[in-house]
């Protein structure tokens with residue numbers, strides 16, 4: 001697949017076919033994607049790939065934690081957004097809810113949508129990216145971002161869709177219970193991965209982007 005086409009057409013996939021992703025395919029994607037750059041080539045990423053019973057147990061654990069009223073306690077602090085950032089966040093939710101036919105006041109449907117995220121969007125596999133707790137924020141966090149996007153792009157070559165997300169690892173104790181990821185590692189993000197269900201309405205979303213002139217300045221050009 002052409003790299004520009006992959007970048008242009010990649011989108012977050014939030015509905016998947018149940019078909020499993022062969023381990024060999026996931027391995028190939030990760031072998032390619034770990035060509036990603038990292039600060040001083042430190043390659044700080046720790047990659048945990050989950051599928052089958054393990055992933056189902058995590059899904060169940062996440063939903064149990066959520067429905068028991070437990071507050072999410074991710075390994076990495078999540079900031080609340082304000083101003084234009086909050087606006088964009090709301091805009092995304094509005095777009096998704098519109099596509100899914102979820103009314104603003106329908107708390108039950110909104111809750112069900114949230115649970116979907118905590119279930120890794122029912123994807124057949126997920127990739128969790130972690131960092132050793134001894135590492136600071138930069139460049140390792142940037143390295144994780146580069147790897148995550150590269151995984152998503154490489155996956156497209158195999159007809160796979162992805163959704164980078166934080167929801168799946170909001171209850172890290174659940175993920176630790178079923179994967180053995182030690183306390184010395186910080187889970188940064190996870191990527192749901194599988195074959196897209198193109199009939200799933202939220203997959204029709206094309207998220208917005210700010211025009212370049214709103215976020216880019218040029219210096220030294222004619």
Ligand SMILES: Cc1cc2nc3c(=O)[nH]c(=O)nc-3n(C[C@H](O)[C@H](O)[C@H](O)COP(=O)(O)O)c2cc1C
Nearest residue numbers: 010011012014092117163164165166167168189207
């Ligand atoms: C670090 C990170 C965390 C994200 N967490 C979530 C999440 O928890 N739930 C979700 O539905 N999407 C999540 N997303 C996906 C974004 O909402 C999505 O990338 C953004 O809306 C742009 O849409 P696109 O990926 O379709 O281009 C996350 C993306 C990133 C990069």
